[in-house]
Amino acid sequence: MMALEYTQVELLTLNGPEFRRVSTAPPRPPTENEIPVIDLSSIDGTLEERKAIASKIRTAAENTGFFYIENHGISEELIQGALSQAKAFFGQPDELKELASSKQSKLADGWHGLGTTQINKSETLDRKETFSIRYNPINDPTIPDPEKVVADGKFSDGDNADSVDFPWSGTNHLPGFRETTVEFYQRRLTLARKMIRIFALALDMPEDYFDSVTTAPGADGLYVHYPATPAKELEEKDGNLDVGIGSHTDIQCITLLWQDMSGGLQVLSASDEWLDARPISGTLVVNIGDFLQRLSNNRFKSTVHRVYNRQPTSRYSMPFFLGFNADSICKVVPSCVDEAHPALYEPISCGQWHQRRLELARVKPIST
Ligand SMILES: O=C(O)CCC(=O)C(=O)O
Numbered sequence: 001m002m003a004l005e006y007t008q009v010e011l012l013t014l015n016g017p018e019f020r021r022v023s024t025a026p027p028r029p030p031t032e033n034e035i036p037v038i039d040l041s042s043i044d045g046t047l048e049e050r051k052a053i054a055s056k057i058r059t060a061a062e063n064t065g066f067f068y069i070e071n072h073g074i075s076e077e078l079i080q081g082a083l084s085q086a087k088a089f090f091g092q093p094d095e096l097k098e099l100a101s102s103k104q105s106k107l108a109d110g111w112h113g114l115g116t117t118q119i120n121k122s123e124t125l126d127r128k129e130t131f132s133i134r135y136n137p138i139n140d141p142t143i144p145d146p147e148k149v150v151a152d153g154k155f156s157d158g159d160n161a162d163s164v165d166f167p168w169s170g171t172n173h174l175p176g177f178r179e180t181t182v183e184f185y186q187r188r189l190t191l192a193r194k195m196i197r198i199f200a201l202a203l204d205m206p207e208d209y210f211d212s213v214t215t216a217p218g219a220d221g222l223y224v225h226y227p228a229t230p231a232k233e234l235e236e237k238d239g240n241l242d243v244g245i246g247s248h249t250d251i252q253c254i255t256l257l258w259q260d261m262s263g264g265l266q267v268l269s270a271s272d273e274w275l276d277a278r279p280i281s282g283t284l285v286v287n288i289g290d291f292l293q294r295l296s297n298n299r300f301k302s303t304v305h306r307v308y309n310r311q312p313t314s315r316y317s318m319p320f321f322l323g324f325n326a327d328s329i330c331k332v333v334p335s336c337v338d339e340a341h342p343a344l345y346e347p348i349s350c351g352q353w354h355q356r357r358l359e360l361a362r363v364k365p366i367s368t
Pocket residue numbers: 224245250257259265305306307317318319
C-alpha cells in the first residue's frame with residue numbers, strides 16, 4: 001500500500017483556530033463502524049428499546065461522530081415535497097430570490113446567494129446558495145397556543161426580531177412553499193427532540209435531561225443548492241475545484257441532514273482521512289456539533305466535514321441544526337465528569353456560545 005501523504009488544514013474549532021493534519025488521498029468509503037446505519041423504528045417503543053438505540057449512538061458518537069438513521073418517521077412524500085420547493089425557490093431568477101434575501105433579515109434568515117459565504121477562510125468561497133428559517137414558536141407543534149405566546153411577547157428577540165411575514169412575504173408567489181417548508185421543519189424539530197433524548201440516554205443521563213433546554217431551541221432548517229460543475233470545468237480544474245462548503249464543524253448540538261443522491265459529502269476520520277459519506281436512500285445523516293461535544297467533555301465528537309459537488313448537475317441538501325434554548329446556561333454533563341476527567345469547559349448558554357463562535361469566524365479570519 002502506498003504511504004499516505006498529508007497536508008494541513010486550518011480549522012475553526014471548539015477552542016478557536018487550530019491546524020489539523022489531513023490526508024491528501026481521495027475520500028474512501030467508510031467501514032460499517034465508521035459511519036453506521038442505525039435503525040430508529042423502535043424509538044417510540046419502550047425505554048429498553050430506546051436504550052438499545054442509545055447504545056449504538058454512543059459508539060458512533062465516540063468514534064466518527066457521524067451516523068445514518070433509517071426508519072426515522074419522516075415520510076418520503078414530505079421530503080420530496082420539500083425538495084421540490086427548494087428546487088422551485090432556487091430555480092427563480094435572482095431578482096425574485098432577493099425578495100426573501102437575508103439582507104432584509106435582522107437575523108440572517110432567508111436567502112444567501114452564491115458566493116456570499118466562506119466557512120473556511122483557508123479554502124475557497126463556498127459554491128452554494130441557501131434558504132433558511134429559524135425557530136419560531138408559531139411553528140412549534142408542542143406549544144398549544146403559539147399565537148398567544150407571540151402576542152404576549154413571551155418569545156421575542158426584541159429589536160432584533162424580523163417581521164412575522166419574513167421571509168414568507170418574499171415567497172408567497174411559490175404555491176405551497178410556506179406550508180411544506182414549515183411542515184418539514186416541524187417534523188424535523190420533533191425528530192431532533194426525540195434524538196436529543198436518545199443522546200441523554202447515550203450520556204447515561206435520564207432521557208428527559210435536556211427537555212428543559214429544548215423548549216424554545218435554536219433550531220435552523222435549511223435548503224441548500226450546490227450548482228452543477230460542468231464536465232469541462234471539472235476537467236480543467238480537476239483537483240482545484242471550489243468547495244461546495246469548506247471544511248468545518250457544526251456549531252450547535254445535533255444536525256439532521258437529508259442529501260440527494262449526488263454524493264460529495266466528506267467526513268474527516270479519526271485517522272485524518274476523508275471518508276465518503278455516500279448517500280443512502282431512505283436515511284438521514286446525523287452528526288454532532290461543537291456545543292454537544294463541549295457538554296460531553298469531549299466524549300462525543302464534533303467532526304470536520306465538507307462538500308464538493310463534482311456532478312454536472314445540481315446537488316441539493318436539507319440540513320436541520322438543533323441547538324438548545326438561547327438563554328439556558330448549560331454545564332458539562334455530570335456523567336462525563338469524574339476525578340480523572342475534570343470539566344474542561346465553563347458553563348455557557350447555547351445562544352452565547354453560538355454568538356461567540358460566529359464572532360470568532362468574523363473577526364478572526366484564518367490567515368491564508
Ligand atoms: O450539504 C451537505 O451535505 C452538508 C452541509 C453542511 O455541512 C452544513 O450546512 O453545515
